[in-house]
Amino acid sequence: xxxxxxxxxxxxxxxxxxxxxxxxxxxxxxxxxxxxxxxxxxxxxxxxxxxxxxxxxxxxxxxxxxxxxxxxxxxxxxxxxxxxxxxxxxxxxxxxxxxxxxxxxxxxxxxxxxx
Amino acid sequence: xxxxxxxxxxxxxxxxxxxxxxxxxxxxxxxxxxxxxxxxxxxxxxxxxxxxxxxxxxxxxxxxxxxxxxxxxxxxxxxxxxxxxxxxxxxxxxxxxxxxxxxxxxxxxxxx
Numbered sequence: 001x002x003x004x005x006x007x008x009x010x011x012x013x014x015x016x017x018x019x020x021x022x023x024x025x026x027x028x029x030x031x032x033x034x035x036x037x038x039x040x041x042x043x044x045x046x047x048x049x050x051x052x053x054x055x056x057x058x059x060x061x062x063x064x065x066x067x068x069x070x071x072x073x074x075x076x077x078x079x080x081x082x083x084x085x086x087x088x089x090x091x092x093x094x095x096x097x098x099x100x101x102x103x104x105x106x107x108x109x110x111x112x113x114x115x
Numbered sequence: 116x117x118x119x120x121x122x123x124x125x126x127x128x129x130x131x132x133x134x135x136x137x138x139x140x141x142x143x144x145x146x147x148x149x150x151x152x153x154x155x156x157x158x159x160x161x162x163x164x165x166x167x168x169x170x171x172x173x174x175x176x177x178x179x180x181x182x183x184x185x186x187x188x189x190x191x192x193x194x195x196x197x198x199x200x201x202x203x204x205x206x207x208x209x210x211x212x213x214x215x216x217x218x219x220x221x222x223x224x225x226x227x
Binding site for chain 1: 147149151157158159160161164166204211212213214215216217218219220
């Protein structure tokens, strides 16, 4: 099982550039989420999805877009990168309530630097 | 609203010492509760979980009991090892939502 796969692992962007962080899971999980981790601030939810075609905003959605066209994939788009978006980004997936997989599995992260 | 509060770190212990990391929460309804661990340079791994009041989650010698009356989910281990050095996150998942809300994390350092 590959679990949750994030690409790229590292990325440097210039201010104003756009890019897409990729996330794929092979566990047939319904739920997927994106978090950012910043020193001293823990993990903050950006966007999440409860199934294909359904997404919702988390705590810090501004500057990011998501879509969920398939169960497996949940890409995160940065529309116009800003230095404040320098962070480590984690994608995670989870099974439905009551399932053994009801507890998010995290990817290994993407370290993004915006200069 | 929903929130999680963890004790501030770092927590520094000697090998074989007893560990407690406090976690309290505020939530509407009946959340599920989780502990995650993050080793240096890695992503988060689910350590244990509890989905209803009085449930005890356990894994790798760690335990936590879901206490609804005190809104707490404290992490304990009877004898820590150097390899347990990591950052520990308490988290809650409200109801049947897709959200996972984290505490700030507690850094544990275990010295030989």
